[in-house]
Amino acid sequence: MTDSVARIADHDRLAKARGKAERVVSRVGEIVLGKDREIRLAVSCLLAQGHLLIEDLPGVGKTLLARSLAAALGLDYRRIQFTSDLLPADVIGVSVFDQTANAFHFHPGPLFAQLVLADEVNRATPKAQSALLEAMEEHQVTADGKTYDLPEPFFVIATQNPTYQVGTFPLPESQLDRFLMRIGLGYPAPELERKLLRGDNRRGLLADVEPVISVEDIAELQAAARSVHLADALLDYAQALINQTRDAPELEFGLSPRAAVDLLSVARCWAMLEGHRGVRPEDLKAVFGPVVGHRIKGRDQYAGRDAETLAEAILDSVPVP
Amino acid sequence: MKQKPLRERRQEPPQESAGQLIWLVGAVLLATLPHAPFVHPWIPLMVVAISASRLWLAFNRKRLPSAWLRVPLTLLAFTGILLTYRQISGVDAGSSLLLVMVAMKLLETRGHRDRAIVVFICYFLLFAAFLREQAPWAPFYLAIAVLAATTALLQTARRDQPIRAGRALWLAGRIVLQAVPLMILLFVLFPRVPGPFWSLPQRGGQATTGLSDSMSPGDITELALSDKVAFRVRFDDDIPRGASLYWRGPVLAQFNGRSWSMRARSYLPGLVDKVDRNGDSITYDITLEPNNQHWLLALETPVYWSAQRSTLTSTFALASFSPLDRRLSYTATSIVSGTTPGNMPDRARAADTYLPDGSNPRTRDWARMLRSRHETDRGFLSAILDTFRNQPYFYTLTPGVLGAQSVDEFLFSTREGFCGHYASAFAVLARAVGIPARVVTGYQGGELNPLGNYWIVRQSDAHAWVEVWLDGRWERIDPTAAVAPERIEWGMDVAIDRGSVGGAAALRGSAFAEQLLLSWDAVNTAWNRWVLAFGPDSQTDLLSRIGIPEPSTRHLILALTIGMALCLAWIWWLQQQRQAPRRDALAGLYRLLCQRTARAARPRRPDEGPTEYARAIAARRPDLATEVQRLFGAYARLRYDGPADSRRVARFREQVRAFRPAATPPADSPA
Numbered sequence: 001m002t003d004s005v006a007r008i009a010d011h012d013r014l015a016k017a018r019g020k021a022e023r024v025v026s027r028v029g030e031i032v033l034g035k036d037r038e039i040r041l042a043v044s045c046l047l048a049q050g051h052l053l054i055e056d057l058p059g060v061g062k063t064l065l066a067r068s069l070a071a072a073l074g075l076d077y078r079r080i081q082f083t084s085d086l087l088p089a090d091v092i093g094v095s096v097f098d099q100t101a102n103a104f105h106f107h108p109g110p111l112f113a114q115l116v117l118a119d120e121v122n123r124a125t126p127k128a129q130s131a132l133l134e135a136m137e138e139h140q141v142t143a144d145g146k147t148y149d150l151p152e153p154f155f156v157i158a159t160q161n162p163t164y165q166v167g168t169f170p171l172p173e174s175q176l177d178r179f180l181m182r183i184g185l186g187y188p189a190p191e192l193e194r195k196l197l198r199g200d201n202r203r204g205l206l207a208d209v210e211p212v213i214s215v216e217d218i219a220e221l222q223a224a225a226r227s228v229h230l231a232d233a234l235l236d237y238a239q240a241l242i243n244q245t246r247d248a249p250e251l252e253f254g255l256s257p258r259a260a261v262d263l264l265s266v267a268r269c270w271a272m273l274e275g276h277r278g279v280r281p282e283d284l285k286a287v288f289g290p291v292v293g294h295r296i297k298g299r300d301q302y303a304g305r306d307a308e309t310l311a312e313a314i315l316d317s318v319p320v321p
Numbered sequence: 322m323k324q325k326p327l328r329e330r331r332q333e334p335p336q337e338s339a340g341q342l343i344w345l346v347g348a349v350l351l352a353t354l355p356h357a358p359f360v361h362p363w364i365p366l367m368v369v370a371i372s373a374s375r376l377w378l379a380f381n382r383k384r385l386p387s388a389w390l391r392v393p394l395t396l397l398a399f400t401g402i403l404l405t406y407r408q409i410s411g412v413d414a415g416s417s418l419l420l421v422m423v424a425m426k427l428l429e430t431r432g433h434r435d436r437a438i439v440v441f442i443c444y445f446l447l448f449a450a451f452l453r454e455q456a457p458w459a460p461f462y463l464a465i466a467v468l469a470a471t472t473a474l475l476q477t478a479r480r481d482q483p484i485r486a487g488r489a490l491w492l493a494g495r496i497v498l499q500a501v502p503l504m505i506l507l508f509v510l511f512p513r514v515p516g517p518f519w520s521l522p523q524r525g526g527q528a529t530t531g532l533s534d535s536m537s538p539g540d541i542t543e544l545a546l547s548d549k550v551a552f553r554v555r556f557d558d559d560i561p562r563g564a565s566l567y568w569r570g571p572v573l574a575q576f577n578g579r580s581w582s583m584r585a586r587s588y589l590p591g592l593v594d595k596v597d598r599n600g601d602s603i604t605y606d607i608t609l610e611p612n613n614q615h616w617l618l619a620l621e622t623p624v625y626w627s628a629q630r631s632t633l634t635s636t637f638a639l640a641s642f643s644p645l646d647r648r649l650s651y652t653a654t655s656i657v658s659g660t661t662p663g664n665m666p667d668r669a670r671a672a673d674t675y676l677p678d679g680s681n682p683r684t685r686d687w688a689r690m691l692r693s694r695h696e697t698d699r700g701f702l703s704a705i706l707d708t709f710r711n712q713p714y715f716y717t718l719t720p721g722v723l724g725a726q727s728v729d730e731f732l733f734s735t736r737e738g739f740c741g742h743y744a745s746a747f748a749v750l751a752r753a754v755g756i757p758a759r760v761v762t763g764y765q766g767g768e769l770n771p772l773g774n775y776w777i778v779r780q781s782d783a784h785a786w787v788e789v790w791l792d793g794r795w796e797r798i799d800p801t802a803a804v805a806p807e808r809i810e811w812g813m814d815v816a817i818d819r820g821s822v823g824g825a826a827a828l829r830g831s832a833f834a835e836q837l838l839l840s841w842d843a844v845n846t847a848w849n850r851w852v853l854a855f856g857p858d859s860q861t862d863l864l865s866r867i868g869i870p871e872p873s874t875r876h877l878i879l880a881l882t883i884g885m886a887l888c889l890a891w892i893w894w895l896q897q898q899r900q901a902p903r904r905d906a907l908a909g910l911y912r913l914l915c916q917r918t919a920r921a922a923r924p925r926r927p928d929e930g931p932t933e934y935a936r937a938i939a940a941r942r943p944d945l946a947t948e949v950q951r952l953f954g955a956y957a958r959l960r961y962d963g964p965a966d967s968r969r970v971a972r973f974r975e976q977v978r979a980f981r982p983a984a985t986p987p988a989d990s991p992a
Contacts, residue, residue: 229961229962229963231960231961231962231963233960233961234961276957276961276962277958277962277963278958278961278962278963279961280930280931280932280957280961281930281931281932281961282930282931282932282933285930285933315928316928317928318928319927319928320927320928320929320930320931321908
């Protein structure tokens with residue numbers, strides 16, 4: 001009896017959470033046109049408390065997506081433009097000697113924000129990159145021997161140019177693993193592009209965006225997502241997928257347990273957005289490519305193949321129970 | 322459209338990987354090897370050539386030959402077999418046919434099925450290899466070959482998910498090891514059918530070794546050069562000294578002036594009763610190597626023997642009704658009082674003292690002269706032995722060639738000979754003065770293998786001696802003992818310097834090598850005794866010892882069938898246990914639902930989830946859209962949205978059962 005009461009309560013909570021999350025999605029969707037899937041993925045990623053990597057050509061709307069997410073979620077937003085001469089201190093902040101107080105005073109860098117857009121992260125040197133990535137992992141920074149906590153929630157949306165472009169320092173696999181998800185945006189559909197060409201400056205619209213949920217709501221949404229059910233059959237399927245990445249001859253190496261945990265937590269958020277009370281195979285499949293793509297690497301003749309294709313192939317080869 | 326490499330592989334298997342092919346070809350070659358020495362050389366050559374060209378084709382990424390080449394090649398090979406063997410049944414022609422088939426199949430291994438066929442022919446060839454070789458090492462070789470074949474099978478069986486060679490080998494090893502207890506169980510329990518059921522038609526033209534039904538001067542010399550094992554003996558009690566080990570074979574009582582031969586055999590089944598059983602008896606187990614002859618060796622005088630389809634001849638030799646084409650084990654008991662009983666009617670006396678007219682005149686004259694100097698027959702006979710002993714007579718493996726009057730020439734000119742010469746001369750001398758005498762051939766002595774505590778009797782231990790009728794009994798006299806007593810006491814190696822003989826005999830010179838040879842022989846003997854000789858009798862014996870008295874073949878078959886059925890049931894149950902969580906009621910209903918939609922639209926791809934599939938069906942069959950979405954939605958909720966309560970499962974069951982979509986959309990709806 002209590003069980004079913006709890007389930008009904010859960011149900012209500014999930015339904016409410018879904019409504020709020022949907023509002024975020026639709027608000028962002030008003031600004032970033034025709035990218036419903038990517039927006040949902042980004043929201044799922046943030047709800048799963050992960051950091052997002054957007055990899056695509058300049059000018060397809062990466063920054064716009066990050067800024068509109070920040071606006072819709074009501075988060076304090078900073079942007080760091082990564083360049084090849086960026087220093088760790090430019091990210092973290094510096095201690096400056098205050099003559100009146102006769103002491104060093106820490107000036108927080110742009111990292112001290114709830115949502116940080118690290119633009120073109122692969123243009124910076126590995127040293128600057130690792131300052132950011134360390135902060136992402138620890139949710140705190142250390143400067144001159146003192147540790148400073150970063151604000152909560154803390155999200156990083158990093159954008160990256162395709163690595164084949166000139167002047168890039170590709171992120172190593174170990175650091176890519178710190179991003180929960182990697183998505184691309186791609187060119188808009190023709191009719192939407194026409195709308196874009198005809199319409200207002202999308203950035204101008206940003207000013208009008210009011211937050212649709214509060215910071216407390218975000219915590220609530222995150223908790224709700226954690227209550228999405230994981231059936232045994234679904235776990236079987238997830239494990240089969242993970243094992244397939246480890247066995248497939250096409251791949252250099254398989255997914256780590258951390259990647260597996262990430263996969264399920266994103267799938268829960270996605271399922272919540274879909275209005276499912278439990279994660280379904282389709283939910284898992286929807287987030288599989290973005291969560292897994294940057295953590296696998298093709299071997300031999302598959303080396304050149306892009307990660308999404310490989311992820312797709314893995315999905316195709318594992319039967320749904 | 323994105324490429325989907327894994328799915329492509331599942332639908333249309335590409336050429337096997339190089340590793341897979343190497344294992345497959347390796348399995349074929351390993352299966353071919355045991356047959357190679359027995360079939361006509363062109364057949365293994367063809368297998369090797371085709372295997373090599375198959376590998377070449379694969380490594381150079383060439384296409385496999387078309388049917389235009391394969392069919393004529395196959396027909397040619399079959400014709401070749403027909404021309405070689407003039408038949409297609411029998412062990413040789415049959416295995417040749419299999420070898421050719423497996424080689425030709427290698428040229429068309431396109432898919433999983435072809436490769437599996439190759440592997441199964443390999444299994445069959447390996448099974449048939451037991452018809453060729455049953456030595457103790459054979460099972461180990463075959464186990465390795467089976468391992469390779471199983472590895473190849475596993476590699477081809479995992480179609481959608483290639484398996485690394487190391488892992489396949491590991492799995493195959495586990496499978497083979499798991500089969501061992503079953504193998505032992507079947508070995509013990511599988512009904513043994515006595516008689517010719519197990520013996521396949523023998524390969525024709527097999528050389529016969531061993532004692533023959535006649536003896537000309539020099540015959541036994543050939544045997545003495547052979548190191549092949551004639552038989553092995555294990556004594557129940559004390560092992561008698563080598564001197565008394567006279568293994569009787571054919572008794573040659575007919576002399577034509579030059580060679581001795583057997584009389585037409587007469588079988589006297591009641592003869593055993595005439596033996597005086599009061600003498601010392603000795604019981605022993607003999608394992609006789611196949612020699613395509615009839616003689617079962619035994620010490621004199623056998624009163625009991627366990628071999629079936631055999632008899633005691635009138636000369637107290639044991640003979641089998643059919644040629645010994647397989648290794649034969651039997652237990653025998655002999656009364657060893659030194660003489661062989663018999664009776665001597667006049668007609669028999671005439672036959673046993675017969676010498677052809679005009680043969681060996683000098684010998685006969687000398688015999689009569691010698692007899693006249695002695696009072697008794699016995700005195701006369703020992704005088705002959707004394708002559709052999711004291712006069713310059715030589716015991717040699719390489720005596721001079723003798724002509725028609727062989728005994729005359731031997732006794733008075735060459736004076737050198739082998740046991741056959743002395744026995745022949747002695748018997749002629751006895752007959753010349755009217756003493757019934759006959760030549761007995763067989764084996765004398767042997768080599769004790771202390772490791773297995775049994776005797777090895779080789780062809781080189783072949784011997785001939787004489788039996789004479791004295792005081793109403795047949796008495797054994799060995800003239801060779803007078804010439805070369807060491808031959809009787811210590812065996813052939815001591816009597817004659819055989820350094821020039823070479824081969825294994827030369828090897829036996831070194832103590833270490835000798836030890837090695839004896840160990841290997843002990844292993845062989847244990848193998849023969851415990852494994853190969855496990856026939857219907859041993860089986861009955863073993864089963865009655867573990868409390869199943871008198872098991873009939875029918876009972877065994879019944880027990881085996883029930884046992885197999887239980888095993889299968891157990892395996893099935895294990896499988897069920899493993900899949901239990903997936904095979905619940907809901908999964909069954911989902912399968913049913915998918916079957917019905919499969920008929921109505923298309924089957925569900927294995928990688929499709931319920932929602933995706935429902936959407937695809939709805940797109941294809943708009944008339945069913947609502948129903949399908951509702952059913953698949955219900956399934957997804959029951960399956961994935963937390964524990965399903967039984968009432969909702971029951972409702973879902975009714976809905977699924979009620980859902981019977983037409984195979985084609987109704988005419989008025991848009992297709």
